[in-house]
Amino acid sequence: MAFVSDRLILFGATGDLSRRMLLPSLAALHADRLVADDLRIVGTARSAHDDQSFRAFAAEALAEFLPAGQLADADIASFLDRLTYQQLDASDPAGFAALADKVGPVNDGLSIFLSTAPSLFEPTIAGLAAAGLAGDRVRIGLEKPLGTDLATSCQINDAVAAVFPENRIFRIDHYLGKETVQNLLALRFANILFEPLWNAQHIEHVQITVSETVGLEGRVGFYDGAGALRDMVQNHMLQLLALVAMEPPANFDATAVRDEKVKVLRNLRPVAAGDSVTGQYGAGAIGGQAVPGYDEELGKASDTETFVAIKAHIDNWRWKGVPFFLRTGKRLPERKTEIVIQMRPVPHSIFAASGASAQPNRLIIGIQPRENIRFTVMAKVPGLDRGGLRLREVPLDISLPDAFAGPKRRIAYERLLLDLIEGDQTLFVRRDEVEAQWRWIDAIRAGWTQSGLAPKPYTAGSWGPSTAVALAERDGVSWHD
Ligand code: BG6
Numbered sequence: 323m324a325f326v327s328d329r330l331i332l333f334g335a336t337g338d339l340s341r342r343m344l345l346p347s348l349a350a351l352h353a354d355r356l357v358a359d360d361l362r363i364v365g366t367a368r369s370a371h372d373d374q375s376f377r378a379f380a381a382e383a384l385a386e387f388l389p390a391g392q393l394a395d396a397d398i399a400s401f402l403d404r405l406t407y408q409q410l411d412a413s414d415p416a417g418f419a420a421l422a423d424k425v426g427p428v429n430d431g432l433s434i435f436l437s438t439a440p441s442l443f444e445p446t447i448a449g450l451a452a453a454g455l456a457g458d459r460v461r462i463g464l465e466k467p468l469g470t471d472l473a474t475s476c477q478i479n480d481a482v483a484a485v486f487p488e489n490r491i492f493r494i495d496h497y498l499g500k501e502t503v504q505n506l507l508a509l510r511f512a513n514i515l516f517e518p519l520w521n522a523q524h525i526e527h528v529q530i531t532v533s534e535t536v537g538l539e540g541r542v543g544f545y546d547g548a549g550a551l552r553d554m555v556q557n558h559m560l561q562l563l564a565l566v567a568m569e570p571p572a573n574f575d576a577t578a579v580r581d582e583k584v585k586v587l588r589n590l591r592p593v594a595a596g597d598s599v600t601g602q603y604g605a606g607a608i609g610g611q612a613v614p615g616y617d618e619e620l621g622k623a624s625d626t627e628t629f630v631a632i633k634a635h636i637d638n639w640r641w642k643g644v645p646f647f648l649r650t651g652k653r654l655p656e657r658k659t660e661i662v663i664q665m666r667p668v669p670h671s672i673f674a675a676s677g678a679s680a681q682p683n684r685l686i687i688g689i690q691p692r693e694n695i696r697f698t699v700m701a702k703v704p705g706l707d708r709g710g711l712r713l714r715e716v717p718l719d720i721s722l723p724d725a726f727a728g729p730k731r732r733i734a735y736e737r738l739l740l741d742l743i744e745g746d747q748t749l750f751v752r753r754d755e756v757e758a759q760w761r762w763i764d765a766i767r768a769g770w771t772q773s774g775l776a777p778k779p780y781t782a783g784s785w786g787p788s789t790a791v792a793l794a795e796r797d798g799v800s801w802h803d
Contacts, residue, residue, distance in 0.1 A: 324745060325430070325431040325459055325745060326358060326431060326743060326744050326745070327361070327430070327431035327432050327433040327459075327461065327743050327744075327745075328358060328360045328361050328362065328430045328431060329361070329362050329364070329425055329426070329428055329430075329431065329432040329433070330348075330361060330362070330363045330364070330432070330433050330434075330435065330739075330743060331363075331364045331365075331366060331421070331425060331432065331433075331434045331435065331455075332344055332363065332364070332365045332366065332435050332437075333366055333367070333412070333434065333435065333436045333437060333438050333446065334367055334436070334437040334438045334465075335365025335366055335367045335376070335407065336365070336367040336369045336371070336376075336379060337367065337437060339437050339465065340365070340383070340437070341383040341386070341387065342383075342387050343387075343496075343733065343734075343735040344435065344437075344735060344739065345380050345383045345384060345387075346383065346384055346387045346388045346733075347733060347735040347736040347739055348363060348401070348739060349384050349388065349393060349397070349398065349401045350388070350392070350393065350732070350733075350736055351736055351739065351740060352397065352400070352401040352404065353393045353394070353397035353398075353401065354730075356740060357740070357743065361404060361743070362404055362406065362425075362426075363404050363405050363406070364405075364406050364407070364408060364421070364424055364425050365380075365405060365406070365407045365408075366407065366408045366409070366410045366421055367409070367410070368409070368410070368411055368412075369409070370409055371407045371409060372407060373405070373406045373407050375407075376405060376406070376407035377402040377405050380402060380405055381398065381402060384398055384401075406424060408420060408421045408424040408425075412438060412442045412445055412446045412449060413441075413442060413445050414445075415445070415448065415449050415452060417449070418449035418450065418452060418453035418455070419453050421449075421453060421455070422453040422454055422455055425455065428454075428455065428457065428459060428460060429459060430459070431459045431460075431461075432455065432459065432460045432461070433460075433461045433462075433463065433742045433743050434450070434455070434460065434461065434462045434463065435463045435465070435739070435742065436462060436463060436464050436465060437465035440467055440468070440469065440470070440474070440478065443464075443468075443478050443481060443482070444477075444478070444481040447462075447481050447482055447484070447485050447486075448481075448485075450462075450485065451485045456485045456486060460486070460490065461486075461490045461491075461492060461742060461745060462482065462486050462490065462491055462492065463492040463493075463494055463738075463742045463750075464478075464482065464491065464492065464493050464494060465494050466494065466495070466557055467544070467548065467552070467553075468493060468756060469760070470547070470548070470552065471760060471763075471764050471767075472757060472760035472761055472764050475756060475757065475760050476757065479753050479756070479757070483753075488752065488753060489747065491750075491753070492738075492741075492742050492747060492750040493750050493751040493752070493753075493756060494738055494750060494751075495557045495558060495561050495750075495751050496558075496734040496735060496738065497557070497558040497561055497562065497734070498561060498734075498738070498749040498750070498751070499733075499734030499735060499736075499737040499738040499749060500689060500690065500734045501693070501722075501731065501732065501737075502687075502688070502689040502690065502693045502722065503561075503562065503565065503689060504749070505722070506562075506565045506566065506661075506687065507565060507574070507579075509687070509695065510566075510570075511570050511571075516685075517570070519665065520640075521640045521641070522640060522641055522642045522643055522644045523666075524665055524666055525644055525663055525664065525665060525666065526644070526664045526665060526666045526682065527644060527645045527646070527647060527664050527797065527799055528563075528566060528567075528644065528645075528646045528647070528661065528662065528663055528664070529646075529647045529648075529649075529660075529661070529662040529664070529794075529799075529801065529802055530559055530562050530563060530566070530646065530647070530648045530649075530660075530661050530662075531648075531649050531650070531658065531659065531660050531661075531662075531801070531802070532554055532558060532559055532562075532649075532650040532658075532659045533649075533650065533651060533654035533655075533656060533657060533658050533659075533785075534650075534651070534652050534653075534654060534657050535608050535609070535652075535653065535654065535655070535656060535657050536652060536653070536657075537603065537613060537614075537616065537619055537628075537652050537653050537782070538616065538619045538620065538652075542619075542620060542621075545626070546620055546624055546626050547626075548626075549600075549626040549627045549628070549630075550600075550627050550628055550629055550630045550650055550651060550652070551600075551627060551630050551763060551766060551767065552763065552767075554630075554650040555630060555632065555648060555650060555763065556759050556760065556763045557751075557759065559648050559650060560587060560590075560759045560762070561583070561751070562659075562661065562689075563586070563634070563646055563648065564582075564583035564584075564586045564587055564755070565583070566646075566661060566663075567586045567636055567640070567641060567646070568582040568583050568585070568586050569582050569585070569640070570582070574748065575748060576746065576747035576748040576750075576752075579748055580747075580748075580751075580752045580754075580755060583755055584752065584754045584755045584758055585638075586636055586638075587755055587758035587759055587762070588758045589636050589637050589638045590634060590635070590636055590637075590758075590762045591634070591635040591636070591637045592762070592765045592766075592769075593632055593633070593634060593762075593765070593766050593769065594633075595769055595773055597632065597633040597634075597793070598630065598631065598632045598633070598766055598769070598770070598775075598793075599629075599630065599631040599632075599778070599786075599787060599789045599790045599792075599793050600627035600629060600630050600770070600775060600776075600777040600778065600787075601627060601628065601629035601630075601651065601777050601778045601779065601780045601786045601787040601789075601790065602615075602616050602617075602624075602625075602626065602627060602628050602629070602777035602778075602779060602780070603615060603616050603628050603629070603651070603652060603653040603779075603780055603781070603782045604616070604617075604779045604780065604781055604782065605618065605781075605782060606653065606781035606782030606783040606784065607782065607783045608653060608655065608782060608783045613653060613782045613783070614782075615782065616628055616652075616653075625776055625777060626777070627777040628651055628652045628653065628777070629649070629650070629651030629652070629654075629777070629780060629786040629787065629790070630648075630649065630650060630651070631647070631648065631649040631786065631789075631790035631793055631794075632647070632648045632649070632766070633645050633646070633647055633793060633794075633797070634646040634647075634648055645797055645799075647793075647794055647799060647801070649786065649790060649801065651780075651786050653782035653783065654783075654784070654785060654786065655783050655784065655785060655803075657690070657691060658688070658690065658691065658692070659688075659689035659690045660686060660687065660688050660689060660802065661686070661687040661689065662684060662685070662686050662687075662802045663684065663685040663686075663687070664682065664684050664799075665682045665683040665684060665685070666682055667680065667681075667682045668680055668682075673711055673713060675710075676707075676710030676711045676712075677710055678710065678711050678712050678713040679713065680700045680713055681698070681700060681713075681715045683697065683698055683699060683700075684697070684698045685697050685698075686698075686802065692721075693721070693722040693723055694719060694720060694721045694722060695719075695720045695722070696717045696718070696719045696720070697717065697718045698715045698716070698717050698718075699715070699716060699717075699718060700713045700714070700715055700716075701713065701714060701715075701716045737749065738750075785801065785803055
């Protein structure tokens with residue numbers, strides 16, 4: 323497995339993900355000499371392009387999505403020289419021979435990045451196999467959505483598994499490529515401080531919030547068929563939850579880390595009726611700017627949820643009785659991904675007689691856009707305490723950009739593309755994980771159908787429907803807004 327591919331094929335090369343993320347990431351890796359000189363990148367998609375016009379397309383994408391001045395003109399020019407293009411209708415098996423010709427010999431290793439419509443997965447895999455693009459030295463990266471439920475996900479996984487063994491399949495969850503998500507593991511397992519407290523005895527509840535200010539963003543066809551549960555919870559949020567909750571893996575390697583994550587995912591308790599809330603945004607304002615409602619953006623009424631909040635439980639020894647509150651939504655007041663670990667109160671307050679109350683400690687892990695770790699501790703308010711000792715909560719705040727001012731910040735896809743090219747699966751999702759995720763999600767959706775749960779309206783720019791507040795309040799919990 324330890325080969326470094328010198329060929330990369332980008333399926334969906336003219337799509338949005340490619341323009342926004344993949345081409346800019348590859349260009350940045352190129353400029354920093356992180357990919358080998360002989361790496362050749364072949365773009366493929368249905369659009370008509372030749373090498374020259376694809377390079378022009380890529381140049382435009384870089385101009386639009388790379389921060390101005392980040393790359394030198396000479397680096398951009400030499401990056402574009404790596405690119406070639408083969409037009410391909412993946413539903414037509416005949417086209418794959420020409421793709422194979424374009425790619426050339428793959429005995430030194432080929433990595434494939436597949437981000438196409440789910441309906442094209444199976445024909446693409448079959449086409450690759452028939453054209454000799456699936457041999458021992460070929461790896462495949464799969465971008466979501468990998469199915470819409472357990473059954474369709476298994477179908478895709480089976481089709482891929484018929485051609486590629488699991489150790490050459492790289493399922494992408496781009497949250498795992500985020501620096502601060504990986505830092506969760508460093509925080510938990512490279513410090514002695516947290517692990518002894520990281521359990522039901524000391525943690526009262528956990529909150530995971532992934533809020534976005536954007537709405538549909540023109541992704542009408544995809545999003546309306548998916549909804550927040552499948553778009554965000556099934557993958558990104560459950561991966562965050564697994565990293566927070568898993569047992570310490572013995573090593574930081576693909577098998578050990580994924581073995582521990584999957585145990586958490588398998589132990590998720592089916593969500594009780596009433597422990598999930600859905601919402602859909604109506605017209606409102608974000609940052610002082612009026613925005614339309616979901617229906618209006620979509621052009622028709624819909625019962626797709628753009629917000630979901632869930633009270634989850636993990637049925638194992640460590641997490642017995644600790645609720646994990648998850649919430650995600652579009653058109654919320656701010657963009658933030660954050661994990662809150664709420665500790666339990668001290669068992670006995672020696673300060674009670676003076677009327678001072680000790681707030682339980684709280685660890686707040688900012689994933690994005692603020693990358694920080696904040697731990698609240700109780701401190702004595704300075705003074706002579708004639709009226710009794712007073713306590714106040716003060717934060718210990720570590721801003722990661724300040725702590726690491728030197729190292730360059732990289733976007734998730736830089737890391738993931740490099741790991742794909744070099745063959746490190748640690749930050750990719752294994753089949754058993756994806757399937758455990760779907761099993762839990764499918765049961766939630768079945769519950770919604772059974773109970774006729776329809777999304778509650780919320781005003782764009784608010785924190786979702788009031789029922790989400792009530793869901794947490796039932797347990798005496800307030801969302802950390
Ligand atoms: C994607 C979802 O997987 O993640 C989008 O399909 C969402 O709906 C996006 O906007 C959020 O990613 P990030 O990295 O901006 O938090």
